[in-house]
Amino acid sequence: MYEACFNNKFTNALVFYIFLLLLLLVSPFLFFWELIHTVRSCFRCSENMSGKVVLITGASSGLGELMAYEYAKRGAYLAIIAIKEPESRLEQVADRARELGSPDVLYMFADVSKVDECRMFVDNTIKHFGHLDHLVCNAGIGPIYSIRHEVTKFVPVMDINFWGSVYPTHFAIPHLMKTKGKIIVNASSAGVLHPPKGGFYNASKAALISFYESLRFEVSPTITITILTLGFIQTNLITAEYSTKGFGVRLRKDVKDVLPTMGAEPCTKAIVDGVCKGATSITEPRFMKALFLIKFLFPQLHSFYFNVGVPSKNRRLKRDE
Numbered sequence: 670m671y672e673a674c675f676n677n678k679f680t681n682a683l684v685f686y687i688f689l690l691l692l693l694l695v696s697p698f699l700f701f702w703e704l705i706h707t708v709r710s711c712f713r714c715s716e717n718m719s720g721k722v723v724l725i726t727g728a729s730s731g732l733g734e735l736m737a738y739e740y741a742k743r744g745a746y747l748a749i750i751a752i753k754e755p756e757s758r759l760e761q762v763a764d765r766a767r768e769l770g771s772p773d774v775l776y777m778f779a780d781v782s783k784v785d786e787c788r789m790f791v792d793n794t795i796k797h798f799g800h801l802d803h804l805v806c807n808a809g810i811g812p813i814y815s816i817r818h819e820v821t822k823f824v825p826v827m828d829i830n831f832w833g834s835v836y837p838t839h840f841a842i843p844h845l846m847k848t849k850g851k852i853i854v855n856a857s858s859a860g861v862l863h864p865p866k867g868g869f870y871n872a873s874k875a876a877l878i879s880f881y882e883s884l885r886f887e888v889s890p891t892i893t894i895t896i897l898t899l900g901f902i903q904t905n906l907i908t909a910e911y912s913t914k915g916f917g918v919r920l921r922k923d924v925k926d927v928l929p930t931m932g933a934e935p936c937t938k939a940i941v942d943g944v945c946k947g948a949t950s951i952t953e954p955r956f957m958k959a960l961f962l963i964k965f966l967f968p969q970l971h972s973f974y975f976n977v978g979v980p981s982k983n984r985r986l987k988r989d990e
């Protein structure tokens with residue numbers, strides 16, 4: 670049967686086009702399903718975060734910092750993590766979170782790419798607060814890859830972006846099982862759309878999406894997993910200055926001067942609102958979802974855009990390598 674149907678070029682292609690046709694036929698229903706889902710989510714009860722414990726990695730700047738403030742405004746206890754650097758702002762973030770309403774903030778310096786340090790900060794959080802309700806795996810780096818670079822320089826991208834989320838998740842799961850908690854993982858739209866020059870960044874984010882989609886089957890419904898697939902958000906990560914600090918292609922201009930970007934505050938508010946309402950995936954800005962659909966339904970159009978549209982802009986972004 671398999672031989673007859675799928676080892677034959679004609680029947681193999683036919684099955685694909687029949688599925689495509691079926692998809693087109695059911696698409697009006699899918700449209701209304703999505704609409705109903707969106708309207709229902711607006712009226713869904715929000716989790717009361719007062720007295721709950723939230724652990725956030727990469728909280729010294731950008732999205733992690735602002736998510737800490739959003740949770741603080743909702744009265745949550747916080748454990749916040751960043752890698753120790755002489756100029757780290759983690760202590761100031763902790764002070765600001767207390768001012769905004771968090772009853773207690775524990776801040777710890779750790780490198781998420783090191784398994785023992787991840788075990789340490791999860792254990793310390795439990796020792797200090799007694800339980801854990803939300804784990805936000807946010808720490809990440811975003812160097813831009815070019816084939817002209819030494820390939821081994823990019824090993825930390827996978828270590829920080831992928832393993833740096835998986836390690837804390839592994840140690841937190843037994844505690845989150847007890848509280849019926851949540852895991853929030855900051856992947857990226859780059860993990861779905863694979864933009865040029867993303868290279869290892871795209872791969873690390875695609876690996877995160879794949880890992881957590883699979884983990885969902887093992888831990889739900891006790892633990893809810895929310896996967897974030899964000900577009901360009903105005904943080905240090907997309908500035909020219911950031912690109913000169915690490916490795917990879919250096920940017921001549923901030924991405925926000927060249928491409929549409931979203932403010933970090935509305936983005937983190939939408940994330941924490943969505944998480945508290947039990948969303949299992951969050952895409953901001955919302956229009957990115959249309960690009961995911963285009964990528965899936967019309968892969969040729971997606972390639973055309975990146976082949977024709979982006980390289981010329983990319984050349985303008987690039988200063989040197």
Ligand SMILES: NC(=O)c1ccc[n+]([C@@H]2O[C@H](COP(=O)([O-])OP(=O)(O)OC[C@H]3O[C@@H](n4cnc5c(N)ncnc54)[C@H](OP(=O)(O)O)[C@@H]3O)[C@@H](O)[C@H]2O)c1
Nearest residue numbers: 727729730731732751752780781808809857901902904906
């Ligand atoms: N901005 C965007 O457009 C965008 C879009 C999609 C997804 N994201 C994702 O959002 C997350 C946060 O990025 P951001 O835009 O807020 O950038 P950011 O301001 O540079 O924040 C990155 C955070 O990660 C921390 N970090 C980096 N390496 C670490 C390590 N080894 N161990 C522990 N902490 C580490 C940094 O701490 P230090 O300050 O101590 O180095 C910082 O707090 C990342 O995972 C990124 O991929 C961002």
